[in-house]
Amino acid sequence: MGEQAKIRLGISVGDLNGIGCEVALKTFEDSRMLDFCTPVLFASNKTISHQKRELSIDINFNGINEASKAIDGKVNVVNVWRESPKIEFGKPTEEGGRYAIKSLRAAVASLKEGAIDVLVTAPINKNNIQAEDFNFPGHTDYLAQELEGKSLMFMVADTLRVGLLTDHIAVKDVAQAITQKLVREKVSTMMQSLKMDFGIRRPKIALLGINPHSGDNGTIGQEDDKIVKPVITELFDKGHLVYGPYSADSFFGSNLYQNFDAILAAYHDQGLIPFKTLSFGKGVNFTAGLSKVRTSPDHGTAYEIAGQGKADESSFKEAVFTAIQIYRNRKEYIELTKNPLKKQKIRKSA
Structure with missing residues (x-):
C-alpha cells in the first residue's frame, strides 16, 4: 500500500x-x-x-x-x-x-x-x-x-473512557464471574490500551464496586472486600495508579470520573448507563486488547x-x-x- x-x-x-x-x-x-x-x-x-x-x-x-x-x-x-x-x-x-x-x-x-x-x-x-x-x-x-489477545469492551468519548469487567452476561451471574484473576487481566488490558492506543504515559484508573456502596464493609456482600480491594492494593503497591472501589451510584453524578483516564465498571449497565447518558451520539465502542x-x-x-x-x-x-x-x-x-x-x-x- x-x-x-x-x-x-x-x-x-x-x-x-x-x-x-x-x-x-x-x-x-x-x-x-x-x-x-x-x-x-x-x-x-x-x-x-x-x-x-x-x-x-x-x-x-x-x-x-x-x-x-x-x-x-x-x-x-x-x-x-x-x-x-x-x-x-x-x-x-x-x-x-x-x-x-x-x-x-x-x-x-x-x-x-x-x-x-x-x-x-x-x-x-x-x-x-x-x-x-x-x-x-x-x-x-x-x-x-x-x-x-484478551479483549476489553471499552466505551470512549473524548476523555470519558469506561471499560467493563463483565459484558454480555446476565446480572445474576456477575458476582460469580468476577475473580481476582479477571480483575488483574482487565486492569492490565486497560492500562496497556491507555498507553498504546490513547498515548497516556501513566494512566490513572478507577474501579467501581460490585455491590451497592461497594459492599459497605461486607454488610451488602463480600465481593468488593475479598476480590476487588486486594487486587487494587496489590497493583497500587507495585506503583500503578489504580484506585477504588468507588460506590457506583455517586461516582458519575459527583463528577469524580473526571479525575481519571478510565473507569472499570463491574457489569454492563453499571458502566453503559452513565456513559450513554453523558455521551450519547458521540460515544464509540472500542474492543481493546486485540x-x-x-x-x-x-x-x-x-x-x-x-x-x-x-x-x-x-x-x-x-x-x-x-x-x-x-x-x-x-x-x-x-x-x-x-x-x-x-x-x-x-x-x-x-
Missing part, C-alpha cells in the same frame, strides 16, 4: 434490516471523509444500490471483488455475495442475521491478512446471528477469538426507524475517527518502543 497510502477502513454492514448501511453511507456521503481514510464496505453492489435507493442517499461507489483492490478517494464495496438478500426494514429476520455474519467474517478475514487496516462494525442483532457455526453473544467475543483495531457506534440496529432515512450517523462517524486515531497512536507507540532513541529526541524537542 505504500508509506503514504491512506488508512484502509473496513466496514461490516451489520443487520441489513437495521440502520447499519444507512449510517455508514451517510458518513461517507460527505466526500470530505475520504480525505481521512479509504472506506471498504463488505456487502455487495446490489445490496448497497438497494439501500442507497431506498434511503435516498446520494453516493457513488466502486465495486471490487477483494479489499486489496480498494481505490483511494472512493467508497469501495467488496462483493461478498452475488445474490440479492430480501431486505425487510425494521424486522429481525434469520436472513438479516445470516448476511450480517457473512459481512463480518469477510471483513475480519481481510483485517487479519492486512488488506484493511482497521474495522468499524455496524450493529447486529444478537438473536438472529446465532447459528451452528456462529455461537457468540456479540462482536466482542467473536473478535477476541479471531484477533488474538491485535487489530475495531470500533463500532454506541447504538444498536434501531429497527424502529430503519428504512425511514432518520438515522443519525454521528456515532458511526465518531467510530471512524476513533479507529483512525487509535491506529495512528498504536503505530507510533510500536515505533517508539522499537526505537528508544527516537523517543528521547521527541522528548527533547517537546
Whole structure:
C-alpha cells in the first residue's frame, strides 16, 4: 500500500434490516471523509444500490471483488455475495442475521491478512446471528477469538473512557464471574490500551464496586472486600495508579470520573448507563486488547426507524475517527518502543 497510502477502513454492514448501511453511507456521503481514510464496505453492489435507493442517499461507489483492490478517494464495496438478500426494514429476520455474519467474517478475514487496516462494525442483532457455526453473544467475543489477545469492551468519548469487567452476561451471574484473576487481566488490558492506543504515559484508573456502596464493609456482600480491594492494593503497591472501589451510584453524578483516564465498571449497565447518558451520539465502542483495531457506534440496529432515512450517523462517524486515531497512536507507540532513541529526541524537542 505504500508509506503514504491512506488508512484502509473496513466496514461490516451489520443487520441489513437495521440502520447499519444507512449510517455508514451517510458518513461517507460527505466526500470530505475520504480525505481521512479509504472506506471498504463488505456487502455487495446490489445490496448497497438497494439501500442507497431506498434511503435516498446520494453516493457513488466502486465495486471490487477483494479489499486489496480498494481505490483511494472512493467508497469501495467488496462483493461478498452475488445474490440479492430480501431486505425487510425494521424486522429481525434469520436472513438479516445470516448476511450480517457473512459481512463480518469477510471483513475480519481481510483485517487479519492486512488488506484493511482497521474495522468499524455496524450493529447486529444478537438473536438472529446465532447459528451452528456462529455461537457468540456479540462482536466482542467473536473478535477476541479471531484477533488474538484478551479483549476489553471499552466505551470512549473524548476523555470519558469506561471499560467493563463483565459484558454480555446476565446480572445474576456477575458476582460469580468476577475473580481476582479477571480483575488483574482487565486492569492490565486497560492500562496497556491507555498507553498504546490513547498515548497516556501513566494512566490513572478507577474501579467501581460490585455491590451497592461497594459492599459497605461486607454488610451488602463480600465481593468488593475479598476480590476487588486486594487486587487494587496489590497493583497500587507495585506503583500503578489504580484506585477504588468507588460506590457506583455517586461516582458519575459527583463528577469524580473526571479525575481519571478510565473507569472499570463491574457489569454492563453499571458502566453503559452513565456513559450513554453523558455521551450519547458521540460515544464509540472500542474492543481493546486485540491485535487489530475495531470500533463500532454506541447504538444498536434501531429497527424502529430503519428504512425511514432518520438515522443519525454521528456515532458511526465518531467510530471512524476513533479507529483512525487509535491506529495512528498504536503505530507510533510500536515505533517508539522499537526505537528508544527516537523517543528521547521527541522528548527533547517537546
